[in-house]
Amino acid sequence: MVCDESVAALDVSIQAQVLNLFMKLREDLNLTYLFISHDLGVVEHLSDRVVIMYLGRVVEVAPTEDLFREPNHPYTKALLAEVPRLDTRARRFAPIEGEIPSPIDPPSGCHFHPRCPNATLRCREERPVLREISPDRHSACHLNDDH
Numbered sequence: 201m202v203c204d205e206s207v208a209a210l211d212v213s214i215q216a217q218v219l220n221l222f223m224k225l226r227e228d229l230n231l232t233y234l235f236i237s238h239d240l241g242v243v244e245h246l247s248d249r250v251v252i253m254y255l256g257r258v259v260e261v262a263p264t265e266d267l268f269r270e271p272n273h274p275y276t277k278a279l280l281a282e283v284p285r286l287d288t289r290a291r292r293f294a295p296i297e298g299e300i301p302s303p304i305d306p307p308s309g310c311h312f313h314p315r316c317p318n319a320t321l322r323c324r325e326e327r328p329v330l331r332e333i334s335p336d337r338h339s340a341c342h343l344n345d346d347h
């Protein structure tokens with residue numbers, strides 16, 4: 201079942217009820233969800249496996265626990281740094297630098313390079329390939345070529 205931003209417009213208490221219903225139906229009916237969301241808290245709560253996309257490209261794929269414990273791609277790291285957490289409440293909020301480019305005319309090479317703190321000349325020119333970085337994990341970043 202494809203669920204596209206299914207709980208985005210709901211207030212927190214209704215959202216929790218709907219998410220519980222999603223999980224119950226998954227269990228009872230043996231369903232698989234393709235759950236599309238910008239809310240990483242919801243994603244972490246509901247998913248077994250996460251695909252992170254930036255400007256229409258997949259940049260990282262990983263089991264949920266691994267991705268949230270040790271993100272690989274700089275965009276994933278930046279996204280997770282923006283998620284408020286009880287244990288990091290004192291930390292300074294660090295939004296991703298720069299504007300989101302137009303998907304109609306995306307940046308060359310790695311789409312994320314204008315906003316990436318690790319970008320090099322190669323990133324501007326060459327599109328990184330999504331490749332396996334460890335069993336069951338994939339990432340599209342030139343930094344992984346050094347390992």
Ligand code: SF4
Nearest residue numbers: 310313316323341342
């Ligand atoms: S390929 Fe380069 S610009 Fe893209 S995420 Fe990796 S380091 Fe950053």
